[in-house]
Amino acid sequence: MTMTEAQAIDTKYLNGNTKMIVENDTDEKITNLTTSTGSNFHIPPPAASRMKGGSANTKRRTVHAISNSIFVDNRNINATPKIIQDNNNNNKNAASSSSSNTFWKNENTNYFKFTFYKIVLAVLFFMFGIFRYCQLQYNKSKLKILDLLYNPSNTPQLIRQDVVKLNKIPSRLAAILEVKPIGDVGGGLKGILNDASELVCWTISAGVKHLSLYDYDGVLQKNTDELRNAIYEHLSIYYGPANVPNFAIRIPHFNKILYNTKVKGDIKSKVAIEVSLLSNRDGRETIVDLTRTMAELCSNKELNVNDITVDLVDTELKQLVGQEPDLLLYFGPSLDLQGYPPWHIRLTEFFWEEDNNQVTYSVFIRGLKQYAGCKVNVGK
């Protein structure tokens, strides 16, 4: 199957899905999640911008970009103001270009010197580019071999066998997921739902009771029903349709809990896993909300400023967002926390594979292995 075909299929799927989301919004309780989405006017979901682009059909662009970053450094200086106009929040470029421009003025650099450094830079970048290409290929083939070595083949017993060898497992696991461009493998809404439910299956099989799934835009939080169905389907593949383990999906931000079947009741007592869905909203914004509430309490003289301690904030945030995870898995090429709730990563162990882009079992199990070998010493 060619890339374009895959893209076409995915586009179709996604278009179908966005419609579904909008429909859901109008008739169900999810209306309060996306406040401004009505049925009359269509606002694309926040992830839409990220689904554009993608690695399919972009070879020309990539080559263009690489050659630009090597050769067109002069342009970079002149072009930066343009970029700023395009996206105002990207003020990093503004400051860096102005600061270095002042540097070149201060030093009274002549044109010759400037050109010399530019040429050296081009050579350095060129060599680094070649090195980087080799490294990328090496990492990719390494990941492929690892994928072959660790293959769960949808059976909890095999995962169990892998985990039993470890001398400790995390009691709380977290994972950062990303919505990928629809053209890519495992992209679009379908991709992230699939990744999330696979992860839930592995986590249950490994015997970990708590899993936090984080995605920046909160796509999972907005598609809880689809997620619940996807998890249910995957679990019935792993455990057989007759004995699907009970699970609970918790969305701390909306204070909502969903169970695997629509009827609440007897299953409530015993769930095999609790999945929390987090988004960027649960991070800094929640701390800001807490500050706001505390400021109000203080102005009403119900709370003394000196009573606000790390412990107090900690208990509040634990209630609002949840506990700190022991291990955080990141399924991206290089570690970027993407706005994961900052309060909750104090002593969390991170694991990711260099240049990896897929949610695979090998990353999961290798993360657990690394965790088993680590030793935490607070301050000592």
Add this chain to the structure above:
Amino acid sequence: MSEESKIPGHYFVLSLLKNIFSRTLRASNNVPRHVGFIMDGNRRWARKNDIEVKDGHEAGFHSMSRILELCYEAGVDTATVFAFSIENFKRSKYEVDSLMDLAQRRIKQITENGELTDKYGIRVRVIGDISLLDKDVLLDIQHATERTKNNTRATLNICFPYTGREEVVHSMKDVITENYSPSEINEDLIDSHLYTGGLPPLDLLIRTSGVSRLSDFMIWQGSKKGVRIELLDCLWPEFGPLRMGWILLKFAFRKSYSNSKEVIDEDYEEEEEEEESVDKKKYI
């Protein structure tokens, strides 16, 4: 490294190379503006080499000053180093005292001899919950910061004693005591009341000794989207300018690559849109 060599002119060539390299990086316009360091592994290094823990910390300090020199030369605006955690007070009294003593002497040395600070125009700040420190240490710190406060080209933040959570709570408290109306309280306000408020946002965070945790260092700043976190396997005293240069080169390469990719993607998108509109016109 350079002292051991017996080749004449060796040191000169090395520093020349370093100079060219850092200026080249500077010309790329894409060096990180704010770098955070977790200097981990001094004690393990000392144990590994069978020397006293105190000497391990000394070696760590030397490696820090060499790395900072390279950073500032390459155009890094702000560096933040994690010198002492509030949790470190749990260590043995002897070690805490020697660490305090070392920090006190070094802060004095950095500012009074003025090698580093004057050459690069560095303003030294000590951030953290300084109320936990002894009086005489505090006095020295105040003295040192006073002396360099007029330097404007670069900043060195020494986190002493510091934890990220304490910083966030400190900022919250500041915001609350300044009586902002609830609608005025937002992320930027908290940001500006952190110890690092007003400085460029963190771009790069480096941790040594193969531990993949933040250990309560700059949790607010470091968890932001786009902050690059580098975890290295070597111990801090082994982390030299060579490796730092490599990381800076990597950073500059990726940044200028993604910058130009952005521009190109936009161009292509515009092109595609134009094509689409042309298509539409045809149909009309």
